[in-house]
Amino acid sequence: MNGTAVVAEELALLDPAERGHHRLAWLSTVDHKRIAVLYLLTGLFFFVVGGVEALFIRLQLAVPNNHFLQPDTFNQLFTMHGTTMIFLVIMPLSFGLVNYLLPLQIGARDMAFPRLNALGFWLVPFGGILLHFSILAGGAPAVGWFSYAPLSETPYASTPGVDYWAIALLVLGIGSVGFAINTIATVLSRRAPGMTMRRLPLFTWINFVNAFMIILAIPVLNAGLAMLLIDRQLEGHFFLPFHGGSAVLWQHIFWAFGHPEVYIIVLPAFGVVSEVIPVFSRKPIFGYEFVAASTVAIAILSMSVWGHHMFTVGMGRAANSFFAIASLLIAIPTGVKVLNWTATMFGGRIRFAVPMLFCIAFLVQFLLAGITGISHAVVPLDWQTKNSYYLIAHFHFVAVGAILFALLAAVQFWFPKMSGRMLSERLGKWSFWLMVIGFNMTFIIQHFLGLLGMPRRVFTYPDLPHWAWMNMLSTVGVFFMSAASLILLWNIVISFSRGKIAGDNPWNAWTLEWATTSPPPHENFHALPPIRSRRPLWDAANPDRPDPVVGNNTSEIESPDKNKVSILSFIVSEAAFFTVLLLAYLFFYAHPQPGPGPRELNVPRTLIFSLCLFASSFTIWRSEISLSKQRRSSMLGWLALTIMLGGIFLVGQGLEYWKLFQTGVNVSTNLFATTFFTLTGFHGLHVFFGLVALLIFLWLAWQGDFASGRGPALAAAGYYWHFVDIVWVFVLLAVYILPLMR
């Protein structure tokens, strides 16, 4: 059915001229609105896949001592269900919404980098295919969505499932980082006149903050995945305890990503709710500044509390107490938000249309999710309920009750903008009530199952008192949710051709996306209303009582160069990646293993080659200066010299590797070798890619294509090159200089 939806939407959204080659038009599009629709349809498709997996899980658990599924199949199902729902459903759906709405809300024509945007999207189906290809290649991963080591290591998971899992997540992660960089660059450098940062709609602001979390958190996972793949493919030792590796290190890395990830997927939902509730309460949001600032607080706090996922690991009472307190603190900014949303409704003229119903359900479910969440921050309680169905219930309240409900509100709310037609309210209410009833039926009871002691990830269970009816009730609830999902899909399909015509602004909303036609033209806007407050359409409709002007009455905005913004964001994400590799190196350096160590390295030679690399930072700077003074030959010379110096450095690294290989030291020798080759190898790879980029510049400049206007591009390459050099300073200190000080 989803396939039909794709074709139907494609045809209706195309210009008459494009219908002849509509497949190609959608495959090659760089328009943010179409990419967004592709994101949304992909998310919807995988929602069906992940939903069917959930259905099978619940069918297996419906009755005690069931043998409907094999244990291993069950393990594969819950692993795929978790991975799919987080990385292939919630993230693409959120990214799709952001992609569609964010440029419209700030009055932009498109995202800052349309081609990067297309790449980011196409990596999602690519990652999805890689993940699911594992089924054909010997079995899907069966180690849970967080792939705890050493279970995920070759001795315990010998089929390539985990490899596909890791590669798929790397691919998806790269796409997410690209998307986040694009979001930051778009918000900072593509705003319409008058759309100052303080006037941003909350959906845009929250997703702007979220983009920073993505560029900081996803690289941490990428680093962990790279280490896991090195362990599995090259026989490294990072997470294998019997060679001195640390399984707990994987948990730290995974949750250093995983906890921010919870907020990465929940913040877009907060954004949706912050837009929908005011519109259906006919009031501006209560305490805009508090909603905006608490988002920043949540983002920062969430990055330092991952330890609360590891209370039962044995970090010690001291560490547990600190993480418990920090985790409890997150309740404050989150509570501020809930208060603001509720206060927005208070005294408003509330219209109980479907988007609002979903938002109200969101508020109730999210409150419960928050309360059970806080209970998990209490260490002794966490010890009792960890890995029980109580935990399952908690995070499904977050993922379904909060995030999915908000996304469903978003679909109902913005579908008219995307398609030009309204979704049916009647069908919407059916799917709303079925969803709410089914969801609570499935998951409320799981709290009690967990408290009775039912562990997660067991393929079946004995017939203990109460367990049978509780599980049956939970399974029955899933059928309600499935029915709700089918009605939703049906609603989308039929409303697309037969829905009521929406008009520009069917909900009487106030942000800029409603100022253009539905669906918007290719260039988004023919003309923009003046922007002086956070609700430009309110001001336009009520000129006698406009909102107070936010900031000074200017339409001038600062828009920094998008190349600079994007390369700096990229550098931030790369810094996070290298920080993890460097910390892993130091961690294992402090636990020396038998076999080769830092004394095998040739320090004087490396210092000489390092000087070449550092000198190249100077030469590329000279090259930029020459470009700005329009001195072509001098620019070419300095650039060529930079490339040469970088090349010499790589030769030096090659010599080091060659010597080590000759003495029989390779990545699988011991932990020192594993960490050394990983850290310096990734750095070398970055130098190599930098060289390739500089060679392209050199070639372009040689062709005379560098006459003018390329300054920012070379400056961006320069920033990257300096960054690679700075990373080497730290690597040099940690790997070569630190052992000398012992």
Added chain:
Amino acid sequence: MTTYEFLTSAWRWNSILLLFSALAVVGYFLAFGRQGRPVYLAAALAVFLLALISPVSALAEGYLFSAHMVQHILLVLIVPALLLLSLPRSFSLPRLLAGFTYPLVGWIAGVGAMWFWHEPTLCNAATTSRAVFAIQTISLLLMGSVFWWQVLAPRDAERLSPAAGIAYLFTACTACSILGIILTFAPVAICSVYQQPVDRLGLLNTIRGNWGLTSDKDQQIGGLLMWVPMCLIYLAAILAQLARWHSNPAPHSEKSNA
């Protein structure tokens, strides 16, 4: 010595520190008269004395790395911030010191104060030698002041714009968290003096027994203090930046462009 005895008797009324504080008060009123904000000065001196004469100081002197960390954080983050807040709005630095008002210098001073003094040799020296400890204390106050100048300079024009301020504080927070993470998970003693304390006060049995603080756990707590609660100080400053940004009718960043 029991905990109660310790908490009541371990206050050291160091005459130099008290004299210094008194001089600071007199100097402050001579220089600024009624223009300043003496409440902040009082708070700064209270925290300063708390860090250096209270039982925290006695513990930091060779017993507990975590107590040392509390002292360190108070001296580098809290006292300088309060001192800058106590200055009158009209205050500006003499020309000679203008070099300290570059954001990069401030950032390096703030982060460096954390990293530099936790180099094992220096950390040990500061714990064992009174002279090094005095140098450390003064340097922490100065470096902290240079760091906070970017955010809390008396004149608004000399502060970073709120957005830049947030980036400044967040990166500093990250850089210090990384050190906290290293201290928390380091299997070796960073400050080996705290491994085998010289039991000057007869307190060691209470610490190891009643309080249950082994030297490993002590270092872990020290690292965690730097990792988690210290970040909360930066976070509070970041929220203050956001408040400043939203409360200002003509934001700095937009005015400069107009």
